[in-house]
Structures are given as C-alpha cells and as structure tokens.
Amino acid sequence: MSSDSEANKDAEDGEVYSLNMGPQHPSMHGVLRLLLDLRGEEVVKAKPVIGYSHRAHEKMAENRNTLQFLPNTSRVDYLSGMIYNLGYCQAIEKILEIEVPERAIFIRVIANELNRVASHLLWFGTFLLDLGGITPFLYSFDDREEILDILDQVTGSRLTYCYGRFGGVTWDVDENFLARTTAFLARIRDRLGMYKQLVTDNIILRERCTGVGVVSTALAKSYGVTGPSLRASGVAYDVRKAEPYGGYDRFDFEVPVLHEGDTMARFHIRIREIEESCKIIEQAIKGIPEGDILPKKMPKRFKLPEGEFYFAVESARGHFGMYIVGDGSDIPVKLKLRTPSFSNLSAMPETLAGTMLADTIAIVGSIDVVMPEIDR
Amino acid sequence: MPIAAGLIMGMLTVNVLMLVWAERKVSAWIQMRMGPTEVGPFGLLQTLADMLKLISKQLITPSNVDKPLYHLAPLLAFAPVVAAVALFPFSQDTILVQNDYGLLFVFAFGGVAVLAIFMAGWGSNNKYALLGAIRSVAQNISYEIPLILSALSVVLVVNAMSPTLGFGEGLVETNGLDLSHIVMAQDQHGIWFVIFQPVAAVIYFISALAETNRAPFDIPEAESELVAGFHTEYSGMRFSLFFFAEYTNMLIVSMLAVVLFFGGWDGPVLPGPLWFFLKSYAVIFVMMWVRWTFPRLRFDQLMTFCWKVLIPLSILNLLVTAFVITVLGQ
Numbered sequence: 216m217s218s219d220s221e222a223n224k225d226a227e228d229g230e231v232y233s234l235n236m237g238p239q240h241p242s243m244h245g246v247l248r249l250l251l252d253l254r255g256e257e258v259v260k261a262k263p264v265i266g267y268s269h270r271a272h273e274k275m276a277e278n279r280n281t282l283q284f285l286p287n288t289s290r291v292d293y294l295s296g297m298i299y300n301l302g303y304c305q306a307i308e309k310i311l312e313i314e315v316p317e318r319a320i321f322i323r324v325i326a327n328e329l330n331r332v333a334s335h336l337l338w339f340g341t342f343l344l345d346l347g348g349i350t351p352f353l354y355s356f357d358d359r360e361e362i363l364d365i366l367d368q369v370t371g372s373r374l375t376y377c378y379g380r381f382g383g384v385t386w387d388v389d390e391n392f393l394a395r396t397t398a399f400l401a402r403i404r405d406r407l408g409m410y411k412q413l414v415t416d417n418i419i420l421r422e423r424c425t426g427v428g429v430v431s432t433a434l435a436k437s438y439g440v441t442g443p444s445l446r447a448s449g450v451a452y453d454v455r456k457a458e459p460y461g462g463y464d465r466f467d468f469e470v471p472v473l474h475e476g477d478t479m480a481r482f483h484i485r486i487r488e489i490e491e492s493c494k495i496i497e498q499a500i501k502g503i504p505e506g507d508i509l510p511k512k513m514p515k516r517f518k519l520p521e522g523e524f525y526f527a528v529e530s531a532r533g534h535f536g537m538y539i540v541g542d543g544s545d546i547p548v549k550l551k552l553r554t555p556s557f558s559n560l561s562a563m564p565e566t567l568a569g570t571m572l573a574d575t576i577a578i579v580g581s582i583d584v585v586m587p588e589i590d591r
Numbered sequence: 592m593p594i595a596a597g598l599i600m601g602m603l604t605v606n607v608l609m610l611v612w613a614e615r616k617v618s619a620w621i622q623m624r625m626g627p628t629e630v631g632p633f634g635l636l637q638t639l640a641d642m643l644k645l646i647s648k649q650l651i652t653p654s655n656v657d658k659p660l661y662h663l664a665p666l667l668a669f670a671p672v673v674a675a676v677a678l679f680p681f682s683q684d685t686i687l688v689q690n691d692y693g694l695l696f697v698f699a700f701g702g703v704a705v706l707a708i709f710m711a712g713w714g715s716n717n718k719y720a721l722l723g724a725i726r727s728v729a730q731n732i733s734y735e736i737p738l739i740l741s742a743l744s745v746v747l748v749v750n751a752m753s754p755t756l757g758f759g760e761g762l763v764e765t766n767g768l769d770l771s772h773i774v775m776a777q778d779q780h781g782i783w784f785v786i787f788q789p790v791a792a793v794i795y796f797i798s799a800l801a802e803t804n805r806a807p808f809d810i811p812e813a814e815s816e817l818v819a820g821f822h823t824e825y826s827g828m829r830f831s832l833f834f835f836a837e838y839t840n841m842l843i844v845s846m847l848a849v850v851l852f853f854g855g856w857d858g859p860v861l862p863g864p865l866w867f868f869l870k871s872y873a874v875i876f877v878m879m880w881v882r883w884t885f886p887r888l889r890f891d892q893l894m895t896f897c898w899k900v901l902i903p904l905s906i907l908n909l910l911v912t913a914f915v916i917t918v919l920g921q
Contacts, residue, residue: 256890346886350621353622417886419887422889423887571891572722573890574889
C-alpha cells in the first residue's frame with residue numbers, strides 16, 4: 216500500500232493481509248496458485264500465479280516432425296485429451312488436404328463427445344467438492360469411469376489418448392463399443408435426473424452459486440473467455456457451430472446460452488452440454504456407416520507447406536486453437552497452442568475482487584481450469 | 592470417582608472408535624463404496640489401527656507458535672467433553688454424576704470448547720487456522736443461542752407438566768434443568784417432547800449440527816478453503832484429541848437430543864441404557880446422512896440463517912410455549 220489515501224482506507228476498514236493459496240492446497244485445481252489480498256474474509260485483490268506444470272510442449276513441437284508431436288497433444292489438457300488429439304489431426308489434415316473416410320468422421324465425433332461428457336462429469340464432481348458436497352464426486356466419477364472403460368476398449372488408454380492419425384483413427388470400433396455407448400447414454404440420462412433432484416435443486420447449492428462471480432458479457436469478451444464460461448455470459452459462441460469442423464455441421468444439436476454470467480449459469484450450461492453431447496452421440500451411432508477408418512493412399516511424410524495456418528476446435532473448456540507455421544519441411548517452425556483456460560483464468564482477478572474467500576474457490580472452480588493446459 | 596472417570600473414558604474411546612467406523616461405513620454406503628473392509632471383521636478394527644498410527648506419530652510443533660496456547664488447546668478441547676458425558680442419565684439409576692442443573696452444565700462445557708478452538712487457531716501462527724478459529728467462534732457463539740432457547744422450551748414444559756415426579760418414596764419436586772427429570776416427565780406421561788415441541792426439536796437439531804461443526808455447517812474446517820481450519824497445524828496425538836472431542840461432541844448433542852425430545856431411556860423390553868444409546872446413535876446417523884448429502888453453506892449465509900431465522904423462531908417458540916402453558920395452567 217503506497218499512497219496515503221489507501222493507507223487511511225485500510226485503517227478505517229481493517230487491515231489488509233495476504234494469503235497464499237496454493238500451489239499445494241486441498242482444493243486448488245492442479246497447481247494453480249492464488250495470491251489473495253484479504254480484508255477479513257473479503258477478497259481485495261486476487262492474483263493467479265501460473266507455470267508450475269510447464270512442460271514446453273510448444274518448444275517440443277519445433278523439434279520433432281508433425282507425426283511425432285501427436286502423443287503430446289493429449290497431454291496438454293489431460294481432461295479433454297481426445298479432443299486435443301483429434302483436433303491436432305484435423306488441423307494437419309486441413310493443411311495437407313487429406314480426405315477423411317466417413318466412418319472415421321463419425322468415430323471421431325463419438326469419441327470427442329464422450330470425452331467432453333467425461334470432462335464435464337469430472338468438473339461436476341470436483342466443483343461440488345469445492346462447495347463441500349463430497350458424495351456427488353463419487354457418483355460422477357462412477358459415470359466417468361464407464362466412459363473411460365468404453366474409450367479404453369477402443370483406444371487402449373484411459374486418459375491421454377493417442378487415438379487419432381492423420382486421415383483417420385488407429386482402430387475401428389465394434390458393435391460392443393456402440394452397444395456400450397448406447398447403454399451409457401441411457402445411464403447418464405437417468406443419472407442426470409437424479410443429479411437435478413439432489414444437486415441442482417438443492418437450496419444450499421443455489422444460494423451459494425446464484426449471483427456469485429458474475430462475468431459480464433463485456434468482461435468475457437475483453438478477456439477472450441470461451442467455452443461454457445462464455446456461453447454462461449450470454450454469447451452463443453461454439454466453434455462446432457461457428458466454424459464447423461470434423462462433420463459437426465451434420466448433427467442436430469443446440470448451443471445452450473444463459474445470460475446471468477454467474478456460477479449457477481456456468482453450472483447449468485455444463486449440465487445442458489452433457490445432454491447436448493448425448494444427443495450428438497446418439498445421432499452419430501445411428502448414422503455411422505461401414506467403411507475404412509484411414510484413407511487408402513497416405514503420404515509417407517507429412518510436409519507442411521510454407522505459410523501460416525490456424526485451426527480451432529471446441530474443447531470441453533472452450534476455443535482451442537493451433538497456429539502452425541510451416542517452411543516446407545515436416546517439422547513446424549512454430550506451433551502455438553491457444554488454450555481456453557488461460558484466457559478464462561485471466562478474467563478471474565476482476566471477477567474475484569470484492570467476493571468472499573469462500574466464493575473464491577467456487578468461482579475458480581466454476582470456470583473449470585486445467586492447469587497443465589495453461590502452462591503447456 | 593476414579594472408577595467412574597475410567598468408565599467414561601473407556602466408553603468414550605470405544606464410542607469414538609465405533610463412530611468413526613460408522614461414519615466411514617455410512618458414507619461408503621451413501622457413496623456406493625465398500626468402506627473399510629481389511630482390518631478385522633467388516634473393517635471394525637480399522638479405526639484402532641488409525642489410532643495406533645496417530646499415537647505413534649511424531650508431535651510437530653511449528654516454529655513461532657504461541658507455545659502455551661498451542662499446547663493447551665487440544666487438552667482444553669478434550670477435557671470438557673469428557674466432563675459433559677458424565678452428567679447424562681443413561682437410565683433412572685445409571686447416572687455417573689447426579690447434578691440438579693445438568694442441562695446448564697452440559698451447555699457450559701460446550702461453551703468451553705469454543706475457547707479451545709480459538710486458542711488453537713490463534714496459537715498456531717497460521718492464517719488458515721486463524722480464519723477457521725474466527726469463523727468457529729462466531730458460529731458457535733451464535734448457534735448456542737437457538738440451541739439453548741430450544742432446550743429452554745422443553746424445560747418450561749417439564750416444569751409445567753406436574754409439580755412432582757416419581758412414585759412413592761422417590762417422589763421429588765420437578766426441576767426442569769435436571770436431565771433425569773426431563774426424561775422422567777416424558778416417561779410418566781408416556782409421550783415424547785418432540786410431539787409437544789416439534790419446532791424446538793428441529794431448531795435444536797440444526798443448531799446442534801452447527802455447534803459440532805458438522806456439515807453443512809463445517810465452515811471452521813472447510814477443507815476446500817481453509818485446508819483444515821483451526822487444527823491445520825496439529826499432528827499426531829494432538830490432532831486426535833481434537834478429533835476425539837469432535838466425535839464425542841456429536842455423541843453429546845445426540846444424547847441431549849434424546850433426553851430433551853426422544854424420551855431418554857424410555858422404551859419397551861430392552862434395558863434403559865440400551866434404548867438410550869440406540870436412540871443416540873439413530874440421531875447420529877441422521878447427522879452423518881446430512882453430512883454426506885449436502886454441500887456447505889457460505890459463512891455469511893450461515894450467520895444470516897442463525898440471526899434472521901433460527902433465533903427469532905426459537906424466541907417465538909419459547910414465547911408461544913410460555914403463553915400456552917400460562918393459559919392452560921389457569
């Protein structure tokens with residue numbers, strides 16, 4: 216506190232002290248660290264500190280060829296690894312103009328949406344854990360486990376998938392996969408009814424979330440907030456609709472939008488997105504054609520043409536973009552990853568100022584940050 | 592007295608071991624898990640193993656703590672709960688310490704616990720602990736008011752029901768503050784006070800959850816914000832003393848609920864003390880059920896709820912009770 220007027224204000228309203236929350240704290244997501252200035256329990260200033268899980272993915276991309284970078288992608292955001300992995304494949308396909316077989320498009324959509332549901336379910340559990348409700352966590356993890364099993368069956372991994380290949384996917388899905396996915400859809404719809412009764416309609420939850428941590432449309436736009444957090448602030452922006460990729464324009468689904476911009480709106484948006492994803496998966500299972508999962512003829516080396524390219528997909532957290540600069544070789548000159556959580560988190564200092572300490576956890580939890588994705 | 596003290600300690604230790612096991616099993620049941628299964632039959636000895644671990648752990652004293660406060664706090668949290676348990680009438684004849692003002696003493700011992708929590712938070716030299724302690728003091732002091740007011744409504748009813756209690760030689764003048772008299776009054780009229788005082792019973796239960804720092808009022812140790820609240824810096828046996836006090840407090844508020852609203856030892860066939868504990872554990876089960884179902888309130892909502900809802904309601908309940916008794920008495 217430098218100026219005299221501020222010092223006087225402190226003397227009137229009580230002393231401001233700082234509290235270091237994280238990177239090791241039971242409910243900080245991953246390794247986020249928040250430097251909080253508090254007056255009593257009121258947050259005066261919040262400053263996020265990032266960089267605790269920096270792994271130099273972008274630098275790695277400059278030192279290996281395009282195919283070798285593929286396993287890295289799902290490690291950037293480990294909760295929507297499938298979306299990142301397939302998104303990267305789609306980016307390269309777009310640059311090299313590789314034709315993807317129909318069946319692979321449908322498989323990719325199913326895998327992507329399953330991954331999105333899994334990510335939202337994990338968020339549902341951990342967010343309620345932040346609010347002190349321990350039981351929903353175990354239920355949603357139980358649901359998520361089923362998705363991991365389904366994806367494990369076809370991809371061989373549970374979290375950091377490397378399922379995509381340029382031009383298609385590695386393994387074909389079988390009847391069992393489709394049957395289990397259909398069974399899962401019935402199960403999750405049943406569970407969502409229970410969650411609505413026990414969690415969404417709970418008065419304590421609504422009291423804690425309604426009107427808390429309002430991100431206005433202007434604030435969201437100015438910081439580049441994307442994903443469910445943006446849609447809760449009244450902007451109907453979803454990459455799947457705005458710039459359809461990977462065959463999403465063939466499916467009938469809605470982009471849920473709410474205008475309150477508070478924690479409760481973000482909660483509702485994610486629950487409704489689970490339902491929308493279920494709708495997409497249902498249509499994809501119905502319409503999946505027979506055929507190849509990889510193109511007949513593939514280039515040996517994936518040489519990037521000279522120039523700059525940008526391709527974006529909708530991850531579970533928002534707009535995930537890849538800015539790729541090629542120079543004619545198969546090693547990118549630069550691969551910049553535009554990850555949604557970074558922008559979403561940047562809006563937090565303004566949102567958190569003036570809230571209560573207990574709300575800090577709820578608000579930061581509600582934007583669903585994944586730290587490795589921010590640090591990359 | 593030493594024998595009585597030994598009895599209580601033994602009973603409480605077994606009780607805490609059982610409660611921790613029960614809490615794990617209940618939470619596991621609610622959450623579709625197994626709970627402890629490995630140590631002993633149904634995992635019954637799991638808590639014993641945990642206790643041995645806690646006892647054998649090194650006691651860490653962090654630097655720059657306020658030593659007297661830091662060391663005294665666990666003891667001060669532990670001692671009053673043991674003392675309070677001694678006051679309860681497990682049956683008409685099984686009372687370790689007969690006291691004419693038992694109800695008052697139980698609340699008084701409950702009040703001492705707040706001091707211990709604040710000493711722990713203040714002495715720990717940790718901001719999370721201090722925040723937890725500040726919340727805890729505000730919460731406990733606030734919720735003691737509706738807790739005591741709801742109990743007072745029952746005392747009024749006891750005093751009004753009959754001037755004397757008991758039969759033949761054992762006839763005594765009614766004293767609503769005496770815990771065994773409260774039960775005797777219910778026993779004699781064959782009715783539980785939860786029927787006369789449903790509002791008081793609900794207020795009591797809610798306040799009791801807050802008083803024992805149980806979810807959804809577990810704000811002083813809200814782990815998502817305050818790590819572990821006031822006992823963040825305590826390890827090993829010092830932590831387990833707080834833990835012991837917390838679980839025994841659960842038993843105390845449940846036993847008091849049974850005395851005030853559910854007819855104490857009163858029940859058919861089975862011996863009195865057994866009924867008493869069965870009822871107490873039923874109340875504890877509801878507390879556990881609540882804990883594993885609801886999220887946590889925010890601190891300001893908690894205080895608003897207490898001062899704007901519970902306290903006016905309990906005062907109103909007390910006034911209505913007094914009014915009805917006066918009207919009926921004439």
